Amino acid sequence: MSTSHRLRWGVCALLILAAAACGGDDDDDSAATATESTEAEGPTGSITVFAAASLTDAFGEMADRFEEENPGTTVELNFGASSALREQILAGAPADVFASANTSNMDQLVDAAAVEGEPQVFVKNELEIAVPAGNPGNVDGLDDFGNADLNIGLCAEEVPCGQFGREALANAGVTPAQDTDEPDVRSLLTKVEAGDLDAGLVYHTDVLSSGDAVEGIEVPDEFNVIASYPLAALSASGNAELASAFVEFVLSDEGQSILESYGFMSG
Amino acid sequence: MLSADVRLRLGELDLVAAIEVGDGEVVALLGPNGAGKTTLLRAVAGLQPIDAGRVTVDRDVLDDPEAGIFVATNDRPIGVMFQDYLLFPRMTVVDNVAFGLRARGRSRAAARAEAHAVLDRVGMAALARAKPRELSGGQSQRVALARALAIEPRVLLLDEPLAALDAGAKLHIRAELRRHLAGFHGARLLVTHDPVDALVLADRMVVLEGGRVTQQGTPAEVARRPGSPYVAELVGVNLLSGTAAGERTVRLAGGAELVVADPVPGPEVAVAVRPQAVTVHRDQPDSSARNTWPATVADLAADHDRVRLQLAGPVPLVAEVTPAAVADLDLTPGAEVWVSMKAVDLAVYEH
Amino acid sequence: MTTHRRRSRVRPGARPPLVVLPLAALAVAFLVVPFIALLQRVPWSSLSDRLRDPIVTQALRLSLTSAFSAMGLSLLFGVPLAWVLARTEFPGRSLLRALVILPMVLPPVVGGAALLFAFGRRGLFGGPVFDHTGFQLPFTIWGVIAANTFVALPFLVVTVEAGLRSADRRLEDAAATLGAGRWMVFRRVTLPMVAPSLAAGAVLCWARALGEFGATVTFAGSLAGRTETMPLAVFLALQSDRDAAIALSLVLIAVSLAVLVPLRDRWLAV
Numbered sequence: 001m002s003t004s005h006r007l008r009w010g011v012c013a014l015l016i017l018a019a020a021a022c023g024g025d026d027d028d029d030s031a032a033t034a035t036e037s038t039e040a041e042g043p044t045g046s047i048t049v050f051a052a053a054s055l056t057d058a059f060g061e062m063a064d065r066f067e068e069e070n071p072g073t074t075v076e077l078n079f080g081a082s083s084a085l086r087e088q089i090l091a092g093a094p095a096d097v098f099a100s101a102n103t104s105n106m107d108q109l110v111d112a113a114a115v116e117g118e119p120q121v122f123v124k125n126e127l128e129i130a131v132p133a134g135n136p137g138n139v140d141g142l143d144d145f146g147n148a149d150l151n152i153g154l155c156a157e158e159v160p161c162g163q164f165g166r167e168a169l170a171n172a173g174v175t176p177a178q179d180t181d182e183p184d185v186r187s188l189l190t191k192v193e194a195g196d197l198d199a200g201l202v203y204h205t206d207v208l209s210s211g212d213a214v215e216g217i218e219v220p221d222e223f224n225v226i227a228s229y230p231l232a233a234l235s236a237s238g239n240a241e242l243a244s245a246f247v248e249f250v251l252s253d254e255g256q257s258i259l260e261s262y263g264f265m266s267g
Numbered sequence: 268m269l270s271a272d273v274r275l276r277l278g279e280l281d282l283v284a285a286i287e288v289g290d291g292e293v294v295a296l297l298g299p300n301g302a303g304k305t306t307l308l309r310a311v312a313g314l315q316p317i318d319a320g321r322v323t324v325d326r327d328v329l330d331d332p333e334a335g336i337f338v339a340t341n342d343r344p345i346g347v348m349f350q351d352y353l354l355f356p357r358m359t360v361v362d363n364v365a366f367g368l369r370a371r372g373r374s375r376a377a378a379r380a381e382a383h384a385v386l387d388r389v390g391m392a393a394l395a396r397a398k399p400r401e402l403s404g405g406q407s408q409r410v411a412l413a414r415a416l417a418i419e420p421r422v423l424l425l426d427e428p429l430a431a432l433d434a435g436a437k438l439h440i441r442a443e444l445r446r447h448l449a450g451f452h453g454a455r456l457l458v459t460h461d462p463v464d465a466l467v468l469a470d471r472m473v474v475l476e477g478g479r480v481t482q483q484g485t486p487a488e489v490a491r492r493p494g495s496p497y498v499a500e501l502v503g504v505n506l507l508s509g510t511a512a513g514e515r516t517v518r519l520a521g522g523a524e525l526v527v528a529d530p531v532p533g534p535e536v537a538v539a540v541r542p543q544a545v546t547v548h549r550d551q552p553d554s555s556a557r558n559t560w561p562a563t564v565a566d567l568a569a570d571h572d573r574v575r576l577q578l579a580g581p582v583p584l585v586a587e588v589t590p591a592a593v594a595d596l597d598l599t600p601g602a603e604v605w606v607s608m609k610a611v612d613l614a615v616y617e618h
Numbered sequence: 619m620t621t622h623r624r625r626s627r628v629r630p631g632a633r634p635p636l637v638v639l640p641l642a643a644l645a646v647a648f649l650v651v652p653f654i655a656l657l658q659r660v661p662w663s664s665l666s667d668r669l670r671d672p673i674v675t676q677a678l679r680l681s682l683t684s685a686f687s688a689m690g691l692s693l694l695f696g697v698p699l700a701w702v703l704a705r706t707e708f709p710g711r712s713l714l715r716a717l718v719i720l721p722m723v724l725p726p727v728v729g730g731a732a733l734l735f736a737f738g739r740r741g742l743f744g745g746p747v748f749d750h751t752g753f754q755l756p757f758t759i760w761g762v763i764a765a766n767t768f769v770a771l772p773f774l775v776v777t778v779e780a781g782l783r784s785a786d787r788r789l790e791d792a793a794a795t796l797g798a799g800r801w802m803v804f805r806r807v808t809l810p811m812v813a814p815s816l817a818a819g820a821v822l823c824w825a826r827a828l829g830e831f832g833a834t835v836t837f838a839g840s841l842a843g844r845t846e847t848m849p850l851a852v853f854l855a856l857q858s859d860r861d862a863a864i865a866l867s868l869v870l871i872a873v874s875l876a877v878l879v880p881l882r883d884r885w886l887a888v
Contacts, residue, residue: 180839181840183853194735313794341794341796346796
């Protein structure tokens with residue numbers, strides 16, 4: 001084959017590939033119209049939910065229940081520190097719904113026009129001191145967080161639970177002498193469970209989720225910080241209908257009772 | 268004195284051999300590949316433990332499995348010169364030679380000084396600071412010898428000391444090695460597959476074939492009565508005696524003169540030439556060819572796929588030719604032929 | 619009569635086959651483009667101020683300290699281990715080698731968790747040590763060094779073992795015949811022979827330790843000035859101050875290049 005001949009074939013091949021790619025979108029549209037015309041069956045498809053680490057257990061059950069009640073749907077979950085998730089979304093990660101552990105992360109997404117509609121606070125959480133079962137460090141309150149002899153853990157300042165934790169300690173007038181600033185609340189909890197930390201400042205829901213491995217010590221209301229968790233569907237979602245259906249489910253009585261069973265307070 | 272009664276099995280080799288090398292003796296261990304010569308040498312060196320038998324140097328037992336004695340290589344009073352010389356590549360020549368002395372606790376300065384003296388004896392003092400990769404084959408060989416001699420061992424073991432050299436270097440380095448070996452007074456055991464090495468360097472030959480000693484004796488004794496086909500082939504080497512008649516000329520007993528490649532080393536010399544190196548022609552070769560003369564075919568003997576010719580004439584020789592050549596040249600007993608030899612195939616030594 | 623011979627500028631055989639070039643170019647692009655993208659976003663104007671931030675110097679100091687310490691420990695323990703694997707025969711040797719390679723294959727976080735279960739305050743080994751002496755590895759620089767060594771040691775062992783296997787044993791025989799005991803043979807003959815593999819292994823080990831994140835944060839935690847190494851600092855900074863993260867990344871890249879570039883081909887005989 002001569003060079004020019006080869007070139008011609010190459011260009012044709014590229015055009016065909018491009019057409020196929022474009023053709024793909026058309027197919028999606030036609031499927032959507034097909035679904036709309038047969039409304040009664042409910043939403044289908046799959047979405048990805050980015051949620052704060054502290055929602056791991058609650059949203060796990062939430063997703064299962066949603067999938068049961070909406071057969072043919074798939075809810076993929078991605079947990080992490082809300083700030084890390086926010087960065088990923090801003091960088092273009094394929095998320096459909098975002099549930100954040102504080103409002104500032106959500107606000108940043110709103111400012112970047114990444115949110116569909118208005119975010120809604122769906123639960124609240126408060127801080128609690130977690131100690132390993134048996135309380136080997138004899139911790140009784142926030143004051144112990146200033147004790148350099150104990151192994152104390154906080155979340156890193158960059159993540160919501162770290163910001164709230166420091167706020168609560170400031171409220172109590174305690175200068176923390178922590179031994180680690182964990183990158184997310186779940187890894188902090190893991191270290192408390194393992195007994196390598198004498199105390200960690202986590203969410204009330206985290207203490208509950210650890211069951212017997214961890215004991216909780218209440219933070220007095222006058223020092224405690226209430227974390228409001230906002231929830232929103234994202235504008236870049238590939239399945240807006242399913243995304244908003246999920247948001248509605250979380251806000252519904254059923255969704256709220258799931259969240260309450262894990263220790264969250266209603267939003 | 269070295270006494271080695273070695274019995275061991277290694278892979279396919281089943282070695283059962285006993286040899287003795289007295290002080291002041293050079294014994295050549297000769298044999299085909301795979302005969303077990305190197306294995307035997309390694310057993311003496313302690314690099315290969317024996318299954319049964321005994322290795323002693325003077326009254327010291329080095330290896331005796333039945334008595335539970337095994338002296339490690341580094342504690343044995345031996346020096347080894349290896350086939351590929353095995354000079355330490357990252358050390359200078361003098362540090363290579365000094366290595367053994369350092370191992371014996373000498374300070375670096377003292378070791379180097381002694382090493383220099385040994386290098387001087389082998390003529391390598393000028394290259395003391397060179398690295399092994401800068402040396403030629405012959406130079407490496409001398410350094411390897413110096414390294415082994417520097418530790419003043421009681422037994423010197425040489426494993427194919429000339430095998431790594433090309434034909435031209437081999438000639439004069441062999442002669443040099445003979446001189447250096449003469450300067451060492453302990454037992455010397457030399458492993459080789461080249462009969463000329465044995466002839467030139469050794470007082471006594473031990474032939475090892477398939478793990479067994481098939482013959483022992485002085486080269487002359489072995490030559491007179493070959494004990495096996497291998498030995499017969501081996502001693503087919505022609506050995507001619509003569510006197511020096513010029514820088515590169517030797518006059519043989521019968522009056523014929525040979526031109527040789529290297530300077531004649533002394534007044535009385537021996538010349539060795541392999542039967543394969545003797546070429547036979549029907550007509551007189553080019554007048555510019557040296558070392559040619561007429562001869563008569565006295566006898567032919569088929570030997571495997573070669574034919575050995577006994578040639579009578581001013582220089583009695585054994586030549587080896589192909590059957591095709593016999594046919595081409597119509598060689599029959601009594602045939603008149605011309606023989607010629609290349610100077611580089613003639614090995615000359617002091618008698 | 620003179621003949622004019624056409625002189626080609628390249629030796630025959632030195633020009634690579636045509637199919638190799640585009641593939642190699644793609645590989646280069648894949649590896650280099652991310653660095654270019656990073657360089658593009660460096661906040662050049664505020665860079666010098668950021669570099670003076672104590673966070674940066676602390677994290678760098680911790681990273682370098684732990685990487686060099688991990689390399690030192692790996693040399694001290696890894697070379698003998700490599701020797702055992704290369705030179706001795708015993709039942710279960712292949713199993714031992716597989717265990718040694720395991721940290722290379724495991725996700726680092728798994729390694730960190732395992733370290734915690736072994737050497738944490740309630741760990742198999744760390745528990746009794748803590749109870750008797752009050753000493754613990756987590757939350758200290760020693761924990762960082764331990765985590766780094768855990769993931770980096772196998773690189774050194776594997777490289778040195780390969781070097782020992784391919785070393786010419788006959789030179790060691792020669793040394794023995796000259797009267798050298800085993801330690802002298804090792805020191806003056808074996809080690810120089812494996813020096814290139816040793817250097818390559820040490821560099822790989824150092825580089826792996828420098829970049830280590832998962833095992834370190836899981837085992838030693840993260841505290842600025844005490845255990846927060848560069849990779850941890852970058853990870854956290856990415857969530858709050860993107861420019862700071864980029865500045866830190868630049869420092870890490872510069873330091874790594876400063877060490878790797880001078881080590882030319884003849885040392886990195888991997």
